[in-house]
Amino acid sequence: MIDQATIDRILDAAQIVDVVSEFVTLRRRGVNYIGLCPFHNEKTPSFSVSPSKGLCKCFSCGKGGNVVHFIMEHEQLSYYEALKWLAKKYNIEIKERELTTEEKQAQSLRESLFVVNQFASEYFQNILYNDIDGQRIGMTYLRGRGFRDDIIKKFQLGFSTESHDALAKAAIQKGFKEDYLVKTGLCYRKDDGSLRDRFWGRVIFPVHTLSGKVVAFGGRVLSAATKNVQMKYVNSPESEIYHKSRELYGIYFAKQAIVRQDRCFLVEGYTDVISMHQSGIENVVASSGTALTSEQIRLIHRFTNNITMLYDGDGAGIKASLRGIDMLLEEGMNIKVCLLPDGDDPDSFARKHNATDYQAYINGHEVDFIRFKTNLLMEEAGKDPIKRASLISSIVKSISVIPDAIVRSVYIRECSQLLQMEEKILVEATAKLTEQAREAKFKEEQRKQYRAQQQTTAAPTPPPSTNKEEQAPQVYPETAPLPELIPEVSSAEPEQLQPPFPVDIVPPEDSYQSYIPVTGNEQKIFYEKEQELMRVLIRYGEKVMCYIENEDGEQLPFTVTECISSGLAEDELQFHDALHRRVLKEAETHIHDENFIAERYFIASPDPEISKLAVEMASDRYQLSKYHSKGQKIVTDEERLYELVPRLLLDFKLAIVTEEMKHTLQALSKPEIANDPQRCNEIMQRYKELHQTQSLMAQRAGDRVVLKA
Structure with a gap:
């Protein structure tokens, strides 16, 4: 981990205009800079960079943040990598926390293996360019495959001699060390103990x-070296740093294009990727001849939801397409399939066509997975009713793994039209498969819990029942039982009818309970007031609002964070939004840290949800109003915190208590x-307390609230 002092040095040194200018052409507009957004295609500049705040934001697609977030998004790096x-x-110089002996050994080994691989890569390239055989x-x-020199250099291709x-x-x-050469898979030991090159x-x-x-x-x-060699391709074996199920060939070169195009092409081999890059299509990756894995799909999903599978038009290509479809659907991807003309693969097709023609062919021949699978299997089934039934089952199984219920519904309707079947039958079949999958997952989770229990307890215990009807609902098994509160829901929100506990119970460290539904509150008065408090907290959390006197007569500073925290605790209230509660808790924890500045701290948070919220709240687009009279100086929010924060706090508490009372009555x-x-x-007692x-808060507000029965 990087220590906070080093993070502060990096943030102080990194000028956002300087960094963004490496990727975006900026021009000054007033005190800020604008340019074309690098995260989506646009013709009118909507990407704004504020050097004074150290923030950037696209007011079209909404992406932005501080300099770290920009690098994270543009280069697709983690927080610490950025x-x-x-x-x-x-x-x-990066100063990281002291690692344990085991962590140091593991890190040292990994770094050593990467260094060895880098040496090998440079060695192979040197042989290719400077050795006579290379x-x-x-x-x-x-060059005979049609690769240009710039593409060969870009992908760092190399050559190993026959020695x-x-x-x-x-x-x-x-x-x-010889041991590192073996662990990377670059070499292996013969029976006599000597090293032999793998490649x-x-x-x-x-x-x-x-x-x-x-x-x-x-x-x-190569053809000149095929004697006594049976395998056409040899790949590195699994190692401490390489797990083939987690890597995609070409992802490093494709990630920016994938984000820019919001689409990824999936092919099979190395040369497919390289040829498509050379033809001008860069948003392409390969599974490197291995079966597609969930880890690889999730890696693509980091950049886009849309994927087009490009395969040979022969039988093997078609079967490869079918194998990967269900896995992609299960991960929530939007899938299209494009089969190239029979006899062509992505490599050969790219060498015959430029990017425009290639793209035009894909656009004209790609189909969504349901049409692809239906057309393919219908042709095989013909008029055989048994095969036709099998086809329908196969398609319904694919639809059943889609996690989004709306998307499932759309595909069921389309499938009904294509197969000329009643939609009701397909809905029932899909629901049955979905329930079976849920049941299987539930049983597997129970088995995992049982195995974990067996490993941590000395005396064996019988496995838990896998019959859901025999078990009480367990939401947070590590927490104490929670009171049964009935959330307010409407008939239009059936998914909220399931849990017999507060709808907003969150992780164990968060004890918030409420009858108010978790979602759909954006237009409610209390939520608007809560957001106003959050803006003040993030912008001015460390600011001294006033001074209070302690028992010894000392004048102690009272910050905005402490005012909001103590004000909520006074009436045993909390923010309704879980993210807002997390931010307030962090502010309470760090408010007395030296040099703590709330806005800077939260914008630089490694938690993407917190940092995104902080950027939104710190943006001028959400600036609170300034009060002034004619001929008088403008009074900023910071100058009137002593009266602004208590007023906002009281408004919020009145609004959320009123909303809570309404839902409590509905529960009764x-x-x-x-x-x-x-x-x-119990619920009536809760209503009485509210x-x-x-009434107390209404008195503080100088008004009396009367509820009609």
């Missing part, structure tokens, strides 16, 4: 991580509550 990127740019065999092959230990000797001569006599394709590190290699044997009207005297009394609190 900090390291900026530290390198400004020559700031030029005569390797470069001739690559079986040339790399091993070169690495050892440079001081690299001898091959063209080399380095595999890069998302951040650009060389994590593995693929090697293709439910038949299941009215017929349960104990629960009815009414007393409301």
Whole structure:
């Protein structure tokens, strides 16, 4: 972890205009700068950069933040990777917390393996460009495939001679340990203990991580070196740093194009990716000949929801398409499939067409998964009723794994029209499969819990029942039982009828309970007041609002954060929004830290939800009004915090208590509550407490609130 002092140094040094200018052409407009947004296609500049606030924001797509968030979004890096990127740019030494001995050993090994791979990559490139065999065999092959020199250099392609230990000797001569050469998979030991190169006599394709590190290699044997070699391609084995199920070839070169186009093309091999890049289509990755995995799909999902699978038009390509469809659907991806003309693969097709023609072909021939699968299987089934039934089951199974109920419904309707079947039958079949999948998942979770319990307890215990009807609902098994409060819901919101507990119960550390529904409150008065308090908290949380006197007569500063926190606690109230509660809790924790500045702290938060909220609240678009009279100086919010914060706080508390009382009354009207005297009394007592609190606050506000029965 990077210590806070180093983070502060990076944020102080990194000028947002300087950093953004590396990727966006900016021009000054008043005190700010504007340019075309790098995160979506636009013709009119809507991307604004504020050097005074250190923020950027696109008022069209909404993306933005501070300099760290910009690098995170543009380069698709994690928070700490973005900090390291900026530290390198400004020559700031990274100081990280002291690691344990085990962490140091693991980190040292990983870093060593990456260093060895980088050496190997440079070695292979040097052979390709400067060795006679590299030029005569390797470069001739690559140029014969139609690859330009700039593309060869971009993908860092290389060559390994037919010497079986040339790399091993070169690495050892440079001081690299034999053990590391074996652990990376670059070499392996023979029976006599000597090292042998894994990739001898091959063209080399380095595999890069998302951040650009060389994590593995693929090697293709050439015609001049095929003697006694059975496998056309050899790939690095699994290692401490390489897990083939988590890597995608070309993702490092494609990530920005994927974000820009909001679409990813998925192909099979190295040369498919390279040829498409050369033709001008850069938002493409490959599964490197392995079966598509959930980890690979989630990696793509970080950049886009839309994926087009490009495969050969032969039988193998079609089967490959079908294998990956259900996995992509299960991850919530929007899928289209495009089969190339029979006899062509993405590589050969790219060499025959430029980007415009290639794109036009895809746009004209890609189809959504339901049409693709239906047309394909219907052709196979013909008029055979058994095969037709099997086809329908297969399609319904694919639809059932889609997590979004609305998307499932749309596909069911389309499937009904294509197959000329009653929609009701398909709905029932899909619901049955969905329930079976849910049941299987539930049982698997129970098995995992049982196994974990067996590992942590000395005495064996019988496995828990997998019959959901025999078990009481468990929402947060690590917390104490919660009172049964009935949330207010409408018939239009059936999903909120399920839990017999407060609708806004959140993780164990958050004890907030409420009858008010979690969502749909954006237009409510209390939510508007809550947001106004959050804006003040984030902008001025550390500001001294006034001074209070303690028992010893000392004058102590009273900050905005402390005023909001103590004001809510006074009436045993909390913010309704869980994210707002988290922000207030962090502000309370750090308010007395040296040099704590709320706006800066929350904008730089590694938590993306908090940082996004802070950027929104700090933006001038949401600036609170300034009060002034004719001929008088404008009074800013900061200058009137002593009266602004208490007024906003009281307005919010009155509004949320009123809303809570309304939903409490509605809960009392439910038949299941009215017929349960104990629960009815509990809720009536809660209503009475709220009414007393409301009366006290109304008196403070100088007004009396009268509720009509």
